[in-house]
Amino acid sequence: MPIKKMNREKESNNKGMTLIVKTITRLTVGLILLYGIYLVLHGHISPGGGFAGGVIIALSFIHLMLAFGKDFAFKKLSETKTHILESIGALLFLTIALLGLSGGYFFLNFLSRGEPFKLFSAGTIPLCNIAISIKVAAGLFAIFVALVLFKGLREE
């Protein structure tokens, strides 16, 4: 039984980096993802915004892929899912823009402005931030995956 377990550990170790990197990654990757989401949601109050937050979210998945190997990362976010999410982000942004037509013109800030410095304020700006962040995160992760898989194909 122990031999089998050792073999299995060896197999799983072969896919990523060393145990030290894996342990540190397990501790930090959630915090990185959380920081990205924080930057997105508070984009209209503090520095940050949809683009920077989206890149940080993509970096957290890239961190997973570098440390644990591509199979583990694809279990969390598969390649097909990234393509779907990227399209959803772009369509969401366009939908917000088209909803402005109900009040008169394209990209009208049709929601109430609310009180400044509160989380729920500034009308459609937080929604646009969220849409852009989904699009950026999925798009950059898809680009990275394409480059990594391309390299693997050539080695075979």
Add this chain to the structure above:
Amino acid sequence: MEINLLLLFMIFAAIVAVEIEDLLSSVIAMGAVGLGLSLAFLILKAPDLAITQLVVEILCLIILIRATINKDLPLVKDGRWLFNTTATLTFVGLFLIFAYFALKDLPQFGAPIMRVAKDYIASGLEKTGAANLVASVVLDFRVYDTLGEATVLFTAAIGVLAVIRKVGRINANKKNE
């Protein structure tokens, strides 16, 4: 003062990135240039830009290292150095001549022309309700630019996926069967 030191550091790192033999060291020197640019944005009081620059630089560095490591790319060194040097010097001279006439008419560093931006700063908070003025400009006043940027990124991702795929999807399916 600090900004001049940073500029000198960035120019030095860029020259190192061009001149060094090892490809990996060159990529690291590129990262040093990006870090210097991020610090310059921080000194000029643009934290939004500094965050974005730092994060994008890290992503580019990871992708470049994954793409260049373990790969022996040929370094072209032969021939035509006379033509290359002459062409470079000619264009540098032309650039300097036109810059001498053009840069005289630009406003002083740190004193931009505030014709439209004056209104944005004055009425940004009450018109959009966003405390971060950058967000209110990027996602409300100038949101058409953001739409264009999003389209560019979408097209770039699709282009990378289409170009880098060596085997078409139909052929890959046939191979698996």
